Amino acid sequence: MKEINNYINGRASNKSRNFLPVEDPSTGDQISKVVLSNVDDFKEVEKSSEKAFKDWSKYTPLKRSRILSKYKEILEKNIDTLAKLVSLEHGKTLDDAKGSVIRGLEVVEFACGIPHLLKGEFSENVGSNIDSWSIRQPLGITAGITPFNFPAMVPMWMFPISIACGNSFILKPSEKDPSCGIKLAELFYDAGLPEGVFNVINGDKEVVNLILDSEKISSVSFVGSTPVAKYIYERSASSGKRVQALGGAKNHLIVMPDANLNQAVDGIIGAAYGSAGERCMAVSVAVAVGEIADNLITAISKKADTLKVAPWTDPNSEMGPVISKEHKEKIENYISIGVSEGANLVLDGRKIKIQGYENGYFLGPTLFDNVTKDMRIYNEEIFGPVLSVVRVSTYEEALELVNNHKYGNGSSIYTSDGEVSRHFTTNCNIGMVGVNVPIPVPMSYHSFGGWKQSLFGDHAMHGIEGVRFFTKLKTVTSRWPKSIQSGPEFKMPTN
Ligand code: NAD
Numbered sequence: 001m002k003e004i005n006n007y008i009n010g011r012a013s014n015k016s017r018n019f020l021p022v023e024d025p026s027t028g029d030q031i032s033k034v035v036l037s038n039v040d041d042f043k044e045v046e047k048s049s050e051k052a053f054k055d056w057s058k059y060t061p062l063k064r065s066r067i068l069s070k071y072k073e074i075l076e077k078n079i080d081t082l083a084k085l086v087s088l089e090h091g092k093t094l095d096d097a098k099g100s101v102i103r104g105l106e107v108v109e110f111a112c113g114i115p116h117l118l119k120g121e122f123s124e125n126v127g128s129n130i131d132s133w134s135i136r137q138p139l140g141i142t143a144g145i146t147p148f149n150f151p152a153m154v155p156m157w158m159f160p161i162s163i164a165c166g167n168s169f170i171l172k173p174s175e176k177d178p179s180c181g182i183k184l185a186e187l188f189y190d191a192g193l194p195e196g197v198f199n200v201i202n203g204d205k206e207v208v209n210l211i212l213d214s215e216k217i218s219s220v221s222f223v224g225s226t227p228v229a230k231y232i233y234e235r236s237a238s239s240g241k242r243v244q245a246l247g248g249a250k251n252h253l254i255v256m257p258d259a260n261l262n263q264a265v266d267g268i269i270g271a272a273y274g275s276a277g278e279r280c281m282a283v284s285v286a287v288a289v290g291e292i293a294d295n296l297i298t299a300i301s302k303k304a305d306t307l308k309v310a311p312w313t314d315p316n317s318e319m320g321p322v323i324s325k326e327h328k329e330k331i332e333n334y335i336s337i338g339v340s341e342g343a344n345l346v347l348d349g350r351k352i353k354i355q356g357y358e359n360g361y362f363l364g365p366t367l368f369d370n371v372t373k374d375m376r377i378y379n380e381e382i383f384g385p386v387l388s389v390v391r392v393s394t395y396e397e398a399l400e401l402v403n404n405h406k407y408g409n410g411s412s413i414y415t416s417d418g419e420v421s422r423h424f425t426t427n428c429n430i431g432m433v434g435v436n437v438p439i440p441v442p443m444s445y446h447s448f449g450g451w452k453q454s455l456f457g458d459h460a461m462h463g464i465e466g467v468r469f470f471t472k473l474k475t476v477t478s479r480w481p482k483s484i485q486s487g488p489e490f491k492m493p494t495n
Pocket of ligand 1: 145146147148149150154172173174175203204205208209223224225226228229246247248249279280381383409450454
């Protein structure tokens with residue numbers, strides 16, 4: 001059985017002999033096993049990262065940027081290899097996997113501009129003959145803990161910027177699909193990264209706790225479910241770390257009566273069922289305003305019913321399996337809960353069977369109508385191909401739903417009324433907002449992050465927020481000897 005180890009100092013390494021199985025979700029078969037690191041593994045990674053930081057932080061930003069540019073070229077040649085690793089261990093379609101790798105690569109592209117991004121601010125004559133400037137310096141050892149649903153893209157939201165800023169970085173990938181993390185590190189070393197700047201340690205919550213409690217690690221970046229995000233935030237902060245912890249979501253898409261119905265339906269289908277609904281920006285609630293509801297439900301149901309659910313090896317697949325047997329059962333349970341709560345089950349994904357893949361974790365597109373705000377299927381994140389439609393009479397009711405939900409990751413509105421759209425973008429209590437766009441994921445040079453229970457900490461990922469998160473600010477005030485007035489001053493200096 002293939003072993004997936006840690007990757008420390010540019011080579012495979014691990015002391016622990018405990019492993020967890022890694023499965024192919026399309027077949028349910030075990031395909032490899034991943035190490036569950038112990039305290040000795042952690043000490044090794046901590047030591048390596050500490051040593052690497054000392055030299056790496058002294059590299060000029062331009063020298064770092066050149067290694068990143070080389071990395072970008074190497075990644076471009078390896079998009080297919082990385083995408084296949086994503087599809088094999090996660091199950092999503094190959095095209096979708098490729099798209100996610102490219103969105104990650106774009107963060108490397110952004111980070112190549114680090115000399116410009118690290119330029120500070122300078123003020124001449126803040127006082128007579130006194131100048132002042134602000135600079136941003138690296139933090140030290142930084143760490144990232146990532147979820148199963150984007151094994152390439154989410155780590156790439158973090159480490160390229162951290163490393164470009166002069167930090168060393170420790171990645172703890174999801175134990176469900178750990179191969180991408182190792183491959184991303186190997187390719188970075190091919191680009192000339194010095195030993196220990198990017199290390200990967202595998203495992204579960206035991207190694208996560210060692211990261212959170214380490215006195216040598218300066219920051220923790222986390223993406224995953226809300227209960228774990230909150231735990232990571234609180235435990236890391238209590239040991240003095242800087243934290244950005246992104247959590248779960250329940251993204252609403254509002255369809256106004258004046259929306260272009262075909263565009264709205266296409267947007268909803270892709271955003272609700274793409275990647276089997278296992279995206280933090282997936283649309284899990286469609287809010288139908290007024291008389292558009294009946295036509296919307298009919299059109300969604302008709303299209304969703306014809307989606308090709310198949311393994312990623314089938315080039316016509318539009319939706320793959322969910323990640324695991326347990327997760328499939330959890331989603332099926334939510335579908336039963338929705339029925340018992342009185343929602344109208346229009347499409348039931350539990351019935352699907354894929355010939356030759358009977359043991360795979362497949363579910364079909366599921367659609368509920370007449371969902372109400374008191375139901376569990378409305379309030380809780382299901383993270384599967386389950387779309388709930390809530391019917392309301394007015395835009396104000398739709399906005400209230402969006403704003404009262406505990407999650408605040410993403411939300412979109414489909415309308416042809418500019419005034420309504422402007423009101424929505426200004427007044428919704430949400431981090432990432434779309435107008436006639438189903439999944440408003442910001443590009444690498446903007447920043448990704450939700451509000452409310454979708455993000456703990458005050459920095460979103462990548463873009464300029466990423467640069468700020470991975471650096472600390474220093475402000476220097478300077479006067480040269482000949483201009484110094486004689487005698488002490490006891491009052492606050494003013495101009
Ligand atoms: P998860 O929270 O179960 O796991 C995320 C990471 O935390 C993994 O590396 C895992 O090993 C670790 N972990 C799990 N339980 C832990 C514990 N008790 N203590 C310490 N560490 C623990 O999330 P997941 O199932 O891998 O991913 C799906 C979730 O991620 C969904 O809720 C989804 O919305 C969320 N997500 C959010 C975003 C975002 O940007 N907000 C992006 C992607 C995914």
